[in-house]
Amino acid sequence: MIEFDRVSFSYGNRFVLNDLSFSVHENERVAILGGSGDGKTTILKLIIGLLRPDSGKILIDGEDITEKTEDELRDIRIKFSMVFQDGALFDSLSVKENVAFPLREYTGMTEEEIDRKATELLRRVGLEQAVGHMPEELSGGMHRRVAIMRSMAAFEPKMFLYDEATTGLDPVSADVICKLILDISGQGGGFIIVTHKIFDAFRLANRFMFLKGGGIIFDGGRETLLGSTIPEIRIFLRELNVNHNG
Amino acid sequence: METLQKRIKELIGNLQDFYLLSYQGGAGMLRRPFYFRDMIEQMDYAGSGSLVIIVLISLFIGMALSLQLSAELSRLGMKMYTGKIVGISIIREIGPVLTGLVFAGRVGSGMASELGSMVLGHQVDTLRVFGVDPVKKLVTPRILSAILMLPVLTIIGDCVSLLGAYYIAVFVSHQSGTFFWSSIRDILIYENVLAGSIKPFIFGSLIACISCYMGLSTKGGAIGLRRTTTRAVVVSFIAIIVADFILTRVLLYVLGFSV
Numbered sequence: 061m062i063e064f065d066r067v068s069f070s071y072g073n074r075f076v077l078n079d080l081s082f083s084v085h086e087n088e089r090v091a092i093l094g095g096s097g098d099g100k101t102t103i104l105k106l107i108i109g110l111l112r113p114d115s116g117k118i119l120i121d122g123e124d125i126t127e128k129t130e131d132e133l134r135d136i137r138i139k140f141s142m143v144f145q146d147g148a149l150f151d152s153l154s155v156k157e158n159v160a161f162p163l164r165e166y167t168g169m170t171e172e173e174i175d176r177k178a179t180e181l182l183r184r185v186g187l188e189q190a191v192g193h194m195p196e197e198l199s200g201g202m203h204r205r206v207a208i209m210r211s212m213a214a215f216e217p218k219m220f221l222y223d224e225a226t227t228g229l230d231p232v233s234a235d236v237i238c239k240l241i242l243d244i245s246g247q248g249g250g251f252i253i254v255t256h257k258i259f260d261a262f263r264l265a266n267r268f269m270f271l272k273g274g275g276i277i278f279d280g281g282r283e284t285l286l287g288s289t290i291p292e293i294r295i296f297l298r299e300l301n302v303n304h305n306g
Numbered sequence: 307m308e309t310l311q312k313r314i315k316e317l318i319g320n321l322q323d324f325y326l327l328s329y330q331g332g333a334g335m336l337r338r339p340f341y342f343r344d345m346i347e348q349m350d351y352a353g354s355g356s357l358v359i360i361v362l363i364s365l366f367i368g369m370a371l372s373l374q375l376s377a378e379l380s381r382l383g384m385k386m387y388t389g390k391i392v393g394i395s396i397i398r399e400i401g402p403v404l405t406g407l408v409f410a411g412r413v414g415s416g417m418a419s420e421l422g423s424m425v426l427g428h429q430v431d432t433l434r435v436f437g438v439d440p441v442k443k444l445v446t447p448r449i450l451s452a453i454l455m456l457p458v459l460t461i462i463g464d465c466v467s468l469l470g471a472y473y474i475a476v477f478v479s480h481q482s483g484t485f486f487w488s489s490i491r492d493i494l495i496y497e498n499v500l501a502g503s504i505k506p507f508i509f510g511s512l513i514a515c516i517s518c519y520m521g522l523s524t525k526g527g528a529i530g531l532r533r534t535t536t537r538a539v540v541v542s543f544i545a546i547i548v549a550d551f552i553l554t555r556v557l558l559y560v561l562g563f564s565v
């Protein structure tokens with residue numbers, strides 16, 4: 061479904077991705093691992109056309125999106141549900157208005173239907189009490205839950221993209237988010253989660269990519285990752301041992 | 307040498323982006339969809355939010371100006387000209403510039419930091435994902451609100467300044483109140499009013515465009531946000547002062563004043 065063909069990207073004269081190629085199918089569950097500033101967020105933004113590569117092609121369902129206008133990209137973006145780092149709720153809108161936002165922009169629903177749908181989505185993640193709250197009144201975990209519901213409110217996403225969905229959360233809240241992610245994708249649904257928390261990555265994904273210095277230095281399944289001898293990956297795996305033993 | 311060349315190139319690039327954003331922001335007023343709610347919210351923030359501080363500052367500037375002029379003019383035996391000179395300076399020059407500067411400091415900095423934190427918090431990206439043009443949703447309402455509210459605030463500020471000036475002239479400098487008002491009425495001719503009311507429109511659009519541009523090009527975390535806000539205010543200040551000089555020159559010429 062997603063195909064990167066020799067994609068390079070830089071911010072001004074700062075190179076972030078270099079000649080990157082990979083493809084992800086519709087029902088794969090992928091974790092993109094990597095350190096801070098290695099370009100994980102950048103990859104997600106390229107997938108939904110928020111950024112344009114300097115060179116190379118990005119194909120979504122076989123369509124090249126690199127030359128598309130903002131209007132044409134709408135049809136691409138509805139295939140995805142993107143949850144940004146920290147949730148990115150609009151802080152001038154209440155929780156319910158945040159969830160209602162994409163419904164207003166994308167669907168022809170009446171106010172009443174929008175209201176019902178937004179409340180229903182929030183009830184699904186146990187936040188029916190918080191409908192009237194402002195985002196600043198929410199905890200980190202609640203914030204992410206609202207963001208996840210908002211991202212899928214109006215679209216029928218084939219693929220979910222999560223940017224650091226569990227970063228900065230306590231283990232219990234992170235657990236809630238992981239369960240929610242698995243629950244939403246159901247049996248066969250795919251997603252890409254970008255993270256540097258390897259523990260959560262292991263819970264969710266079955267394919268792992270490791271990003272380093274603008275390229276993918278590892279791409280494989282659970283067992284091969286555990287057996288990898290690449291030093292950076294060993295450092296990441298250490299966290300896993302701590303988690304298991306302690 | 308090379309870094310200089312690079313910086314000049316960067317500056318020209320930035321200016322291009324700035325013009326493009328201003329153009330798109332302005333053009334957004336003519337194309338659907340219109341975000342009325344955002345505009346009302348911005349007008350409220352820019353207008354009623356700035357009222358108190360503008361009234362306060364205008365009042366004191368009017369009084370100070372009146373004191374200075376009364377003192378100097380009475381030495382020359384020309385105290386009765388206080389009203390006229392105060393009136394002209396306030397309506398044509400001090401009122402618009404002062405209100406513009408206060409507006410830039412209060413509203414412009416607010417716009418820049420709000421948009422900046424929306425960029426850093428990926429809220430602007432989220433708008434794009436939901437198919438909303440951030441320029442139309444965020445920039446256009448801000449330009450419109452500044453263009454509409456700054457002239458209103460300027461007129462209010464002018465009136466308050468004149469009241470302050472009147473108070474000093476009549477109760478401190480013991481001039482005739484009727485004469486003060488009649489000299490104010492004399493200067494409320496079309497040329498002066500026009501000169502004074504074109505300026506806030508221009509200043510308002512400059513402040514909004516500069517602040518939104520700075521806000522949307524924020525990068526680099528909290529430090530970046532600080533830089534954005536500072537730059538928005540400093541650049542707006544310079545733009546207002548320079549534009550004021552150019553406008554004054556042009557208006558005097560067009561209206562047929564000889565210098």
Ligand SMILES: Nc1ncnc2c1ncn2[C@@H]1O[C@H](COP(=O)(O)OP(=O)(O)OP(=O)(O)O)[C@@H](O)[C@H]1O
Pocket residue numbers: 071072074076094095096097098099100101102103145256525
């Ligand atoms: N708008 C921008 N302008 C310039 N440089 C940027 C911009 N956004 C990101 N960068 C830089 O590009 C690099 C990659 O950014 P990216 O956000 O993709 O990293 P990341 O892997 O998601 O990191 P993190 O774990 O911190 O979220 C970083 O070093 C960052 O400093």
Ligand SMILES: [Mg+2]
Pocket residue numbers: 100101102145223224
């Ligand atoms: Mg990131």
